[in-house]
Amino acid sequence: MAFSREDIIESLKSIYDPEIPVNIWDLGLIYDIEILENGHVKIKMTFTSPTCPMMEELLDMVKNAVESFAGNGNVLIELVWDPPWDVSKMSELARLELDLTEQGW
Secondary structure (H helix, E strand, O other): OOOOHHHHHHHHOOOEOOOOOOEHHHHOOEEEEEEOOOOOEEEEEOOOOOOOOOHHHHHHHHHHHHHHHHOOOOEEEEEOOOOOOOHHHOOHHHHHHOOOOHHHO
């Protein structure tokens, strides 16, 4: 089954942070998506806080969403803290949704 980066992004947009009404893609939690020649997918992601109580659940949700394209066992999620997440990582749409302006950062 062939899939694209855009397919993966669309699946990630269906996953919402339970504490913030914004999907994890627009929230800026996904730093990189790499589709390897063998069909495996590597994702670098972070969280708004290293103490996020939903971290394990969200990691599972990401893995399950991407596996729907890549197949079981073909998804590697690398949790990164550098660079640290901040509001500037959010899409413009997400900042508008949360009523955040540059002056408010």
